[in-house]
Amino acid sequence: MTEENKRSDLLLVGDEFAPLEFYVTPEFSENYLHAVEDHHPRYTEGPGAIVHPALLIVFSNNTRSPSFSLDPGTAAIQTHELVEYHAPGRVGSTFHVTFRVVDTYEKRGRPYQVVEAPVVDENGAPIITRTTTYTYVGGPYPRIGS
């Protein structure tokens, strides 16, 4: 069930963020090659140019979901990450990401939310599967380091 009107830090097991679809143009790809200073030709040359893994990771964060929302002064922070790489993504492809909460727990007063986010290409082929643990800071939540 997609919980489009619920504050993101309140989503529980089984809840979903709205899915995201994005198309990777060569310009979009190059933006991320600059950001991580990785200019290997495998990411730019030819019709089979690969999308840098960093782009696929940052655009499958729960914060990229169209339904992601928090109160002002609150933010999501990644704490743990499991990533399985299934196949290279290709520049010029459209990618589809779904986000489902698979666990929530509290540790030392801090809330944690585990989100599974498979990324598939336009043919439905699996590209990466992420299982990311987020915590929330600001607002009612403890400061980082406290």
Next chain:
Amino acid sequence: MIPLTPDVEVGFRVTGPVKTATPYLTRLFSGGWPRTEDWPAKNVHTDEEFARATGLSGRNASGAMMQGYLAELMVDMFGEGWLSGGSFSLKFVHQVGMDDSVTAEATVTGLSNSGQGIAVELDVSCKNQHGEVVTVGTAMGIIDAS
């Protein structure tokens, strides 16, 4: 490129290039859809005021950016094949501040035969310019022994 070969041994260690999380590169990475009116999106990675409002000491680089550095190292070590079967398990243990310099490294901890080649287990980390570990975990990859 530091390709692993079938005669690699446990203890073999590889260090990636030093990357500096400058304010500009961090904004490029975490600012959302590039070349739009809304760029850069305001978040804890792109906006000092936003970050401080959540109780953080200031802007920080995204954990996804550290994953990008580590993925570059893995693809350098295993080749593009790492993107079809490689994996990470990571923990983000310290914030990466603006202009911090980060180095990704990997150490081979285990080798075994798999149906596809030699399965390699690694300890991986990103360390800042003070030698502090900011991201730590494990990775898996396959060396094609054919």
